[in-house]
Amino acid sequence: MSQSAASAEIGAQIRLNRIDLVSGLSQPSYENQSASPLNKIGRSQGLSKGVGAGCLSFAALRLGSGSRLCSRSKLEDGLGVAIGQTIGGELGGSLRSPAVALRAVLFDLFDTLVDLHMDRLPEIQLRGRRMRSTFPFLYEALRSHLGSVLSFEAFADALATVDAELHRVMQAEQREVPTRERFGLLARRLGLEVPEVPELLTRVHMDQVVRCVSVLDHHAPLLAGLHSGLRLGICSNFSHTPAALRVVEQAGLAPHLDAVVVSEEVGVRKPRKEIFDEALRRLGVSAAEAVHVGDNLAADVAGAAALGIRTLWLTRCVRDTHAALRDYTGPWPAGRMRDLAELPGMLATL
Secondary structure, X not given: OOHHHHHHHHHHHHHHHHHHOOOOOOOOOOOXXXXXXXXXXXXXXXXXXXXXXXXXXXXXXXXOOEEEEOOHHHHHHHHHHHHHHHXXXXXXXXXXXXXXXXXXXXXXXXXXXXXXXXXXXXXXXXXXEEXXXXXXXXXXXXXXXXXXXXXXXXXXXXXXXXXXXXXXXXHHHOEOOOHHHHHHHHHHHOOOOOOOHHHHHHHHHHHHHHHOEXXXXXXXXXXXXXXXXXXXXXXXXXXXXXXXXXXXXXXXXXXXOOEEEEHHHHOEOOOOHHHHHHHHHXXXXXXXXXXXXXXXXXXXXXXXXXXXXXXXEEOOOOOOHHHHHHOOOOOOOOEEEOOHHHXXXXXXXX
């Protein structure tokens, strides 16, 4: 199949999505249910592109009642072109309401544009439970730097205590605590008067986190196609802006983005309005002109909807959608999707 044919086929699927993939999210009947422009980033080593457990790859395009497989290379070559033609051609039509045209799409970062695989970290037992953590890497870095005789158990217990205290603050105030501040509190708790320790531990921790990230192969071409007709940005809860920008760059997404807004630089986390306001400001659009896509109902859907931003719920990495909906009492998203490949068709219905 030629590239033009692949593009036409994908374009046909995108148009079909408006009928056969897009459906409004109806409320289930549960008994208890409540009614910076993007910084220039230095090139880093390439990010391995893999698909995490429970996450779908985009391999088949549904056409009518059947399914036709498209090779990965043809898919990647054709997807951006087809999406660009569809979105660009319909900005004046299906994407436009009588009052306000859609001009921008905001995305959550982790478990939306990229996936975070904590199962790649070592498993430890702490306070009676098993968990995946960077703690072993942090401990070895500290021990090597200081020649410390501190036991791993004492180190891990101190860090767990700091994390519990910070979690309470973050939950109560939705304030972002920078990673460097976290490790500064740890150093003080351990009685370490060594100014370079917080920066050392931040670097070690974030290096390991970045190694746990993967991106699905079709996400970059998808953004490229959308970017031909819309402004695109990221609005992410994350405690270290340089690492978030590194992830975006290594995933191949940076060229297709107009803004990356991270909670660490704003000081507050989603669902606080300030972080969404900053994202809208950098994109140069109003709330009514934007849609936000994310996996977390409370942070992404409720937070954005409170400002009048239209919302779409991505469920690819949501373990139990029924439980998520049962526990959610906020505004309902305009729609839900399992894969970002459905996004162009959904945008055409908003």
